[in-house]
Amino acid sequence: MKLEIERQDFLKAWQNAEKLSDAKSTKDAIAGVLITAKDDNSIILEATDLKTSIRCTAKGANVIEPGTAVIPAAIFGAILKKLDADDLVLEVNSARGLLNAGSNKMRFTVISPETFPKIHGSDEGEIICEIDAHALAKLIAEGSSASSQPQDFPKYLGTCLMRTSEGQLIAVATDGKRLSLSKSACKVLKERDILLPAQAVKDLSKTLSSCGEEDKVTILADDSTAWFALEDSEYSIRAIDSAFPKFERILNADKHTTLHINSKDLYSVLERIDIIAKTTPAHIMAMALNTNGELRITARAPELGTASETITANIDGGYLHLGFNVAYFMDGLKALGNEQAVIEFSGEEGQTRMKREGSEDFLYMLMPARLSTQDAITEEETADFSENSESESYESEPHEPEQESAPESEPQDDNENSESDTPF
Numbered sequence: 001m002k003l004e005i006e007r008q009d010f011l012k013a014w015q016n017a018e019k020l021s022d023a024k025s026t027k028d029a030i031a032g033v034l035i036t037a038k039d040d041n042s043i044i045l046e047a048t049d050l051k052t053s054i055r056c057t058a059k060g061a062n063v064i065e066p067g068t069a070v071i072p073a074a075i076f077g078a079i080l081k082k083l084d085a086d087d088l089v090l091e092v093n094s095a096r097g098l099l100n101a102g103s104n105k106m107r108f109t110v111i112s113p114e115t116f117p118k119i120h121g122s123d124e125g126e127i128i129c130e131i132d133a134h135a136l137a138k139l140i141a142e143g144s145s146a147s148s149q150p151q152d153f154p155k156y157l158g159t160c161l162m163r164t165s166e167g168q169l170i171a172v173a174t175d176g177k178r179l180s181l182s183k184s185a186c187k188v189l190k191e192r193d194i195l196l197p198a199q200a201v202k203d204l205s206k207t208l209s210s211c212g213e214e215d216k217v218t219i220l221a222d223d224s225t226a227w228f229a230l231e232d233s234e235y236s237i238r239a240i241d242s243a244f245p246k247f248e249r250i251l252n253a254d255k256h257t258t259l260h261i262n263s264k265d266l267y268s269v270l271e272r273i274d275i276i277a278k279t280t281p282a283h284i285m286a287m288a289l290n291t292n293g294e295l296r297i298t299a300r301a302p303e304l305g306t307a308s309e310t311i312t313a314n315i316d317g318g319y320l321h322l323g324f325n326v327a328y329f330m331d332g333l334k335a336l337g338n339e340q341a342v343i344e345f346s347g348e349e350g351q352t353r354m355k356r357e358g359s360e361d362f363l364y365m366l367m368p369a370r371l372s373t374q375d376a377i378t379e380e381e382t383a384d385f386s387e388n389s390e391s392e393s394y395e396s397e398p399h400e401p402e403q404e405s406a407p408e409s410e411p412q413d414d415n416e417n418s419e420s421d422t423p424f
Contacts, residue, residue: 001037001067005088009060011080013045016056016207016233021073022049029115032070035092037063046119047073052200053119056233070111071097079106122227122234125220128194129164131186133215133230136169137208139184140201142362143171145335146180147198155242160198162219162226164188169219172247173198178328178366179247180335194226195240204228204235251365252351255344257289257317260357263336269309270330273299276307277326284369285329289320289345299326322348323371332364 014033022030034046035058043058069092076099085101092098092110099106131139144160156174163170169186172179208217211230220227221239228235270285277285277299285299293315298308322345332354333341340357345368354364 001035001069001090001092002063002065003035003037003043003090004062004064005090006060007080007083007086007088010058011060013056013058013060013232014077014080017045017047017054018073018077019203019207020047020049020052020054023074025049027115028072028111029070030117031074032072032111032116033076034068034070034113034116036068037061037066039063039066046116048117048119050117051197051238052203053236054233055119055121055236059232067092068113069097070113070116072108072111075108079108119236120225122218122220122229122236125222125225125227126190128190128192128219128221128226129169129186129188130216130218131169131184133208133211133217134213135184135186136217136228137205137211139169139171139182140205140208142182142335143180144173144198144202144205145331145364146175146178146366147173147202148175149199155240156195156244158198159195159240159242159244160201161244162194162196162201163192164219165191171201172244174245174247177325178332178364179250180332180365181247181363183361192221193244194221195242195244196226196237197240200237204237207235250351251353251363252346254346254350255317255353256347256350257315257320257345259289259295259341259343259345260314260316261295261311261341261343262338263333263341263354264338265311266341267330267333269297269311270326270333273297273307273309274326274330276301276304279304282369282372283325283327284323284371285326286321286323286371289315289317291315291317291319317345320345320348321371322368324352324366325369328366332366335364336362 017033021033025031030048030050036044036046041063043061043063044055045058046055047053079099083101083104085104089100090097091100095110097108097110140160147158147160149158157176159173161172163172165188167185167188168183170181170183172181215230218229220229224239226237226239273285277283279301280299285297288296293312294310295313295315296308296310298306300306336354336356342355342357344353346352348368351365351367356362
């Protein structure tokens with residue numbers, strides 16, 4: 001195989017393929033990118049980590065001699081990035097590769113293409129829907145925001161459900177303590193549920209975000225694989241064989257108090273609060289919403305100190321004092337973007353829902369965490385908080401008896417505060 005390469009154009013396709021190679025694998029073939037150079041002057045790049053695959057057409061190259069080769073992704077990619085010359089010549093025989101870049105000549109070992117796993121194309125799948133690339137990128141980023149690292153049990157943890165229904169595509173994820181759901185209009189050709197690894201679709205979202213404004217994605221699927229086809233590339237992701245929870249059953253419209261606030265402004269406050277909260281095992285903050293429009297957020301670490309911030313916000317409903325995992329709360333605000341957020345609280349133990357003002361295209365739901373004595377706002381802080389407030393707004397609220405704090409030798413587990421409040 002022999003190719004003339006224009007480095008800048010070829011590098012774009014190479015980098016997309018390189019991302020999906022598995023450089024850490026002991027199976028050498030999937031640590032590389034399969035190059036297929038054809039007589040019609042087309043060049044196809046393929047890469048896989050055995051769960052996610054890509055097949056794309058490379059521009060910026062001319063076929064002198066057709067052939068196939070598996071080139072180590074990390075080494076060849078680093079060479080392409082570092083070279084100054086734009087006109088290159090790549091020659092590959094059965095065991096060696098030579099990249100000629102003017103005065104630079106680099107030789108490297110290649111891998112036998114016979115050992116590269118077969119990547120099945122989308123011609124084996126059924127078309128599910130068609131959607132704008134940017135809309136799909138946004139849908140995945142929002143809909144997968146409540147996923148965590150994959151776990152063995154249950155299988156749906158660490159996944160993202162993609163569902164086509166009634167002219168829209170829905171993406172949903174949960175880790176058992178929170179749930180995210182995003183919707184986007186699309187051209188639906190088949191109503192179907194597809195359960196995919198969350199990390200794989202997140203990686204796809206990052207790639208799609210760099211597509212052009214007019215780029216479209218065709219989604220296809222069979223019993224084991226989903227394909228996301230663009231004009232010059234095609235991603236395939238292996239489906240997860242599991243049933244996703246009936247999430248519709250746990251969503252409700254009950255609300256005790258509603259907070260209207262800019263998501264970016266609240267996110268900035270939580271970044272400061274998190275300086276203290278993230279040093280604690282449970283990563284908990286206490287949040288107090290007062291009917292006079294004051295929102296106070298506090299985090300406490302016994303050995304470091306306390307972070308507390310009070311801001312003015314639009315608050316409807318009764319006084320509420322509850323706790324949250326700061327990281328989970330910030331994930332929801334980040335997914336909302338710089339938008340006016342509506343946050344509905346269903347009480348100290350009910351679900352909390354985040355959405356955009358005047359829109360139903362995104363929902364982030366999480367459960368409050370039980371506050372320990374250590375996490376709760378102290379009487380002194382409460383008195384300070386309510387100094388300029390109407391006393392009856394507090395007197396109407398029943399007070400829970402104070403619980404004993406856990407011994408210092410037995411720190412709380414990170415999931416302890418939320419375990420009994422899991423929605424699933």
